[in-house]
Amino acid sequence: MAIDRDSNVYTIVFATIMVIIVGGLLAFIASSLKPLQKANTTNEKMQNILQAIGLEEMRELQRDEAGAIFNDYVKRRITINYKGEILSDKTTEDVIDPLDKLDAFNIDLRKEYTRFVKPIMNQNKGDDEAIKAALTASTDIHFPIFVCKNNGKTIYVLSASGKGLWDDIWGYIGLSSDLATINGTVFDHKQETAGLGSKINEAWFEDQFIGKIIAENGKFVPIEVKKPGNDLNNHQIDGISGATFTGVGVDEMLGRSMEVYYDFFKNNSEFSTVSNKKESHSSKSTGAVRLKADTNITMELLPFADNFDLFLLSYSDLEIGDSRSFILSGIKFSAGSANINKHSSTKTLEKIVEGLKTMVGAQVELSGHTDNAGEEEALLTLSKNRAEAVKTYLIENGVDETQITTEGYGASQPLASNDTQEGKDQNKRTEIKIIK
Amino acid sequence: MSEEKKSEPLFSKKNKALITNPLNAINPVTIQVLGICSALAVTVQMDNAIIMSLAVTAVLIIGNVLVSLMRNIIPSKIRIIVQLVIVAALVIIVDQILKAYVYDVSKKLSVFVGLIITNCIIMGRLEAFALGNKSWASALDGLGNGIGYGLVLVIVAFFKEVFGSGTLTIPGLGKLTIVPEYFYELGYMDNGLMLLPPSSLFLVAIYIWVQKARTPELIED
Structure with a gap:
């Protein structure tokens, strides 16, 4: 080769050409992709x-x-x-x-x-x-x-x-x-x-x-x-x-x-x-009811675990003789048995005890529900036993026995279809109904 | 010598070895100990590991080919800088393309795409192989090393995600639950250490142990 690749001139010329080519290429790619990238960030912001x-x-x-x-x-x-x-x-x-x-x-x-x-x-x-x-x-x-x-x-x-x-x-x-x-x-x-x-x-x-x-x-x-x-x-x-x-x-x-x-x-x-008007609108539209409307929960049943305050509010909100039910999603049982899974359920159970102590004169009905996997008879027994297990816990922790009744509904009151695992998980539940 | 090479088939025994050797005998991560940094950092979730491997492989192949094509005109005094510029440009292009066409992936990888530049495998292969070999061989070498790197990443990510989160995130399939809820009810807990970079060190070490136990030739005296 005629060109001396170790010479300074060659090195400098090479470096210069390389920088110009690479710089131009990058500038071209960046500017041609920019509209697409911009649309991505705008859409993401709208999505958020x-x-x-x-x-x-x-x-x-x-x-x-x-x-x-x-x-x-x-x-x-x-x-x-x-x-x-x-x-x-x-x-x-x-x-x-x-x-x-x-x-x-x-x-x-x-x-x-x-x-x-x-x-x-x-x-x-x-x-x-x-x-x-x-x-x-x-x-x-x-x-x-x-x-x-x-x-x-x-x-x-x-x-x-x-x-x-x-x-x-x-x-x-x-x-x-x-x-x-x-x-x-x-x-x-x-x-x-x-x-x-x-x-x-x-x-x-x-x-x-x-x-x-x-x-x-x-x-x-x-x-x-x-x-x-x-x-x-x-x-x-x-x-x-x-x-x-x-x-x-x-x-x-x-x-x-x-x-x-x-x-x-x-x-x-x-x-x-606007908000003051809404607040003074009627005594009924306090906490519980409004929250329900705003969070789009159309079900009468509300998850208890995330809404402990609602649980308390609900009671003060109720007319004598009225009742309201909650799903105790935090309470879990070992599969097929009425043994409460202490590890994951204790937090919810403690809260119920704490809550019930403030609700003087309240009657509660605990009810067990299952999915449709099994004999009807067995499911009814299982759900009843599960409700009983929760009752036992509450009594042991100082809730008055006469306040609590239990019921086992088996698979008779599904919330969702039993055809999917998700539906089944939703149907397996314990409910608490407070009656003023 | 050049005549001899011309007649060489595309996938001669020698060329095949360029792909297979980096998988085991000269694996870039476990044997050459290159690219360890990203092997530690992007292995918390399977999908990140897979996409990172693909990105590194792409940069490695293209970088190898480019350097190999230019190997006779690159001034030796500034060859490292030239390689750096090539790799940096490629990484920026990859990053820009990800941002424009697969935005979610680019968000997940964020800084790690930029860090491909500092991935020692890339500079290592450019310097050690592409500068002295023809472009086809260099492409194969890039492919082999990319797969070898990806192999370790995916295996490490598999164990880290299964034991750290109880899930596997696979591109296209989403997050799969591996550890059943039943285990957690019995008191099983995810291992938080698995989510942190140091656990990769243990896993890579175990990988090397298993690898060397299976291929005794790799054991040094």
Whole structure:
């Protein structure tokens, strides 16, 4: 070869040509794929917002479908700042303009946190008062509100962003128009530990928030993420075991942002009068009934495990002689026997005991139900024995024997079809009926 | 020598060995101890391991072929830098394509796609093989090493996911429950350690043990 491949000139020329070719190629590919990538992120955002409303039919919503139905649900897009001033207020008639930085849809949650919130937090590390003052003074921080309407109900989809263990975490929260009850959530993360912190975007974690309350006696109460295994009240949820810092992050970002939203709604007559009216509407529409309507549970039976407070509320809500039933989904038995599985059931059982002690004069009926696998006779006996087992536990733990009756219904009252495993699992259950 | 090579069939014994050797005798992870970092990090779920293996294999084959084609014009003084630029460009292209066409997968792999650049297997094979061999042989070498890497990843991921989460996540099939609910009712618990990177070290070590026990020739003195 004529060219000396070790010469400096050759090396420099080679390097220059290579850089130009590679640079041009990358620029070309990046710009030609950009529209596709942009559509993906936009659709994902719409999907997240729609899912945070908390409607059952949205659970399986695909990313590509979100764009088409977004405007059917999201009727208004409002942007506010820390002081609660409205900076932008758009309706469905205003098309989302990607260049309009103030449009609620264009607010980049992660940027809000890293560009504006994080520096303030770092500067005033450890001094919570100073952080709050500086955050409040900042005019850069924006909060989007998506006013969603469905079947005459209004849900506000709000957002929060903060820091997990490794990088940003963010989420959308659907708040009922009572300005207290959470109706649905969607969380996501950049790179939390796979299998641990990364679980914040899984349904079991997100669903815990449904029915939790962010206000008490007209004051804001933050949602707390507790270590798993604790008893929870209606402002607390179970964290992810092994992912303490991700939980702390969720806790922090929710507390910080939801308070701003709460104050905004309370101080803005347009939103708070609606909710006041609803609250004073009639004494019957307190807690239990409203929550039921808002979470779309049409069944008369409510899962007890997630709604202990509802269980308590229900009783105070009942007229003398009325009754209400709950499914004790937390109580499990060993297969085919009436032995209570202590490990998974104790928490629920303890709660029932605690609850019954506050319900003076209540009568309860415990009933067992099974799927259709087996002889009818045997199923009736099994379900009766299971109800008896729960009764025995309650009596041993101090509930008055005369308050409790038991019943075994076998397979006679299925909730779902016995043709699928899922249906069968649903039919195998213990119910509690409280009678005032 | 070049004449002799021309007549060589595409899948000669020698070329086949280029694919099969990296599966066992010179496995990049367990024997050459390359690419350990991602073997530790992306093995919590099966689907991530599979997709990561595919991405590494693709980058490895294309990178090997490109470097092999250019092996006579790359200035030796800056050959490492040239290889780096090629690999980096390929990884960026893979990342951009994933983001545009399989967005969910790109979200799952997030930083790990970028980290393919630092995967020692790739630089190692470019430097050790592609620089001195023809492009067809280099492609086979890339394929073999990619599969060898993927094999370890998938096996490690299998045990980590089954024992760590009780599930298996397979692309196209979704999350399959492996450990029945009945076990949990009896008091069985998932092993949390399996979800953390260190458990991969144990599993890779056990893998090497089994491998060397089965092929005694691999045992060094």
